Amino acid sequence: xxxxxxxxxxxxxxxxxxxxxxxxxxxxxxxxxxxxxxxxxxxxxxxxxxxxxxxxxxxxxxxxxxxxxxxxxxxxxxxxxxxxxxxxxxxxxxxxxxxxxxxxxxxxxxxxxxxxxxxxxxxxxxxxxxxxxxxxxxxxxxxxxxxxxxxxxxxxxxxxxxxxxxxxxxxxxxxxxxxxxxxxxxxxxxxxxxxxxxxxxxxxxxxxxxxxxxxxxxx
Ligand code: AMP
Numbered sequence: 001x002x003x004x005x006x007x008x009x010x011x012x013x014x015x016x017x018x019x020x021x022x023x024x025x026x027x028x029x030x031x032x033x034x035x036x037x038x039x040x041x042x043x044x045x046x047x048x049x050x051x052x053x054x055x056x057x058x059x060x061x062x063x064x065x066x067x068x069x070x071x072x073x074x075x076x077x078x079x080x081x082x083x084x085x086x087x088x089x090x091x092x093x094x095x096x097x098x099x100x101x102x103x104x105x106x107x108x109x110x111x112x113x114x115x116x117x118x119x120x121x122x123x124x125x126x127x128x129x130x131x132x133x134x135x136x137x138x139x140x141x142x143x144x145x146x147x148x149x150x151x152x153x154x155x156x157x158x159x160x161x162x163x164x165x166x167x168x169x170x171x172x173x174x175x176x177x178x179x180x181x182x183x184x185x186x187x188x189x190x191x192x193x194x195x196x197x198x199x200x201x202x203x204x205x206x207x208x209x210x211x212x213x214x215x216x217x218x219x
Contacts (some may be wrong), residue, residue: 001026001080001214002105004087004096004192006183007113008167010120010127010205011199016113017084019138019207027078029071031085035059058168058174061091068092069099076103083196088179097191109217111210112183113199117172124168128157193217 001024005013014030021028035053038046045067049059068086075081087093102110115123126139133151141149148156162171187193195213199206 002100002108003080003082003214004108004110005082005084005113006110007199008115008117008120008180009171010124011113011115012203013084013113015203016207016210017082020082020210023211024082026080026082027075029068029075029086031064031067031088032137034067034071054161054167056162056171056174058088058178061089061095063208064088064092065095068096072099072103087182090182090185091130093182103200108192109214110194111187111214112194113206114196114198115199119200120172121165121168124163125165127163128159128171130156131158132156 003020003026005017005020006153007013014032017028017030020026025172035045035049039050039053040046048063052059064086068083074157087096100106114179123138128142129135129152130137130148130153132148132153133156135148135150137149137157139145139157142157143149146157147154161167163166183194186194195210195217197206197213201209
């Protein structure tokens with residue numbers, strides 16, 4: 001099964017993609033995670049994208065094209081994928097279509113998760129990463145806003161550079177202006193199966209709705 005998980009930053013794509021990856025036994029490819037790993041390992045790619053990511057802007061299409069091609073070709077003998085964070089521009093749609101053609105993926109499903117922007121801003125600006133246990137937590141769940149509610153380590157909660165209010169606002173603006181038109185493109189060209197899910201619900205309910213819809217369209 002080949003799934004593109006789609007939606008604004010902060011709708012829960014990463015969380016749902018991880019659950020689906022386990023349930024359906026297909027690899028999860030997150031372009032954001034690939035780039036963040038490149039930045040933390042200070043690879044050539046990481047050095048090229050570090051500043052762009054910190055501002056919440058989009059990495060150039062040609063560079064992303066190389067990254068995604070390499071990943072998808074490596075996975076060509078597996079039973080599908082769940083792609084999270086790509087495509088994000090119309091040019092990336094063309095690159096992705098070409099890769100799908102070459103690899104004979106003709107049953108790709110686009111799974112859109114929708115959450116209102118004001119809810120996303122609240123979610124992302126309160127999101128913290130625990131440097132000790134690597135959990136993603138909400139700062140409101142910490143008793144003193146610095147102690148990890150999962151592992152109890154003090155002063156371990158850090159905010160990702162791209163989760164600050166200004167950067168989140170920029171990422172949402174880019175999503176609205178550049179990425180969301182992809183949905184109209186796919187609708188008009190009728191080239192993918194499309195599902196829309198309400199992401200403003202309990203995590204398990206969102207997953208339940210996704211599984212129900214996937215069964216209907218992707219068999
Ligand atoms: P994400 O975790 O998917 O929100 O991605 C984090 C950041 O990585 C984005 O704000 C972009 O700077 C960059 N990025 C990830 N995927 C792409 C993509 N398909 N095209 C351009 N930039 C991307």
